[in-house]
Amino acid sequence: MYSEDDLLPLTGLQNMLYCKRRCALKHIEQAWADNFFTAKGSVMHDKVHKEKSEYRKGVIIERSVFIRSYKLGLKGKSDVVEFHKSGDKFIPFPVEYKSGRAKADNTDKVQLCAQAMCFEEMMNVKIEDGAIFYGKTRNRLNVKLDESLREETSYLAQEFHSLVDIGKTPKEEYSKKCDNCSLKELCLPEIFTKKSVKKYLAEIINDEKAI
Ligand code: SF4
Numbered sequence: 106m107y108s109e110d111d112l113l114p115l116t117g118l119q120n121m122l123y124c125k126r127r128c129a130l131k132h133i134e135q136a137w138a139d140n141f142f143t144a145k146g147s148v149m150h151d152k153v154h155k156e157k158s159e160y161r162k163g164v165i166i167e168r169s170v171f172i173r174s175y176k177l178g179l180k181g182k183s184d185v186v187e188f189h190k191s192g193d194k195f196i197p198f199p200v201e202y203k204s205g206r207a208k209a210d211n212t213d214k215v216q217l218c219a220q221a222m223c224f225e226e227m228m229n230v231k232i233e234d235g236a237i238f239y240g241k242t243r244n245r246l247n248v249k250l251d252e253s254l255r256e257e258t259s260y261l262a263q264e265f266h267s268l269v270d271i272g273k274t275p276k277e278e279y280s281k282k283c284d285n286c287s288l289k290e291l292c293l294p295e296i297f298t299k300k301s302v303k304k305y306l307a308e309i310i311n312d313e314k315a316i
Pocket residue numbers: 123124125126127128130277278279280282283284286287288289292293294
């Protein structure tokens with residue numbers, strides 16, 4: 106169990122899955138830069154968070170709800186949460202908003218699952234499903250919160266805490282993901298992988314030694 110002071114931002118999980126270096130730049134070095142995709146995401150989230158609470162056919166819809174889990178050591182905000190009546194209880198059904206389209210990996214799903222696990226801990230309920238709304242395709246993907254997704258989410262939360270505790274940013278390593286990463290200009294993932302640059306730096310060092 107973590108204490109209140111140990112809680113890390115829940116959004117760090119998707120960065121952990123995307124790239125540990127990105128996660129460290131953001132959460133250890135507090136470095137951040139927006140690109141087209143992150144700015145679009147922020148606009149969408151601001152819009153969703155500003156909408157008012159609603160009550161529709163037995164479902165209460167709340168926005169921008171603060172959540173936390175001492176088991177996972179995470180805190181954050183749920184974009185939208187629908188409370189569905191079940192017997193004498195209201196069961197939360199978290200809905201995460203993304204501006205793009207559904208991804209092949211689990212980056213969005215672990216974020217949704219972590220939100221559900223926070224609600225479970227806070228309200229002492231079991232949540233079976235949640236959903237992700239994708240702005241680009243305007244579709245809502247229902248997500249089963251199964252054991253394997255829960256294990257992956259818990260594992261990433263532990264890894265995230267270890268990374269922050271160690272406090273060391275992993276080395277840059279270029280991959281295709283870097284081309285869509287908003288931190289590319291800060292990270293410079295290609296610079297040390299190009300032979301010509303290595304050669305160029307070696308030449309400069311040799312020149313300086315010769316003076
Ligand atoms: S540019 Fe690439 S290596 Fe650097 S933080 Fe982004 S994804 Fe990671």
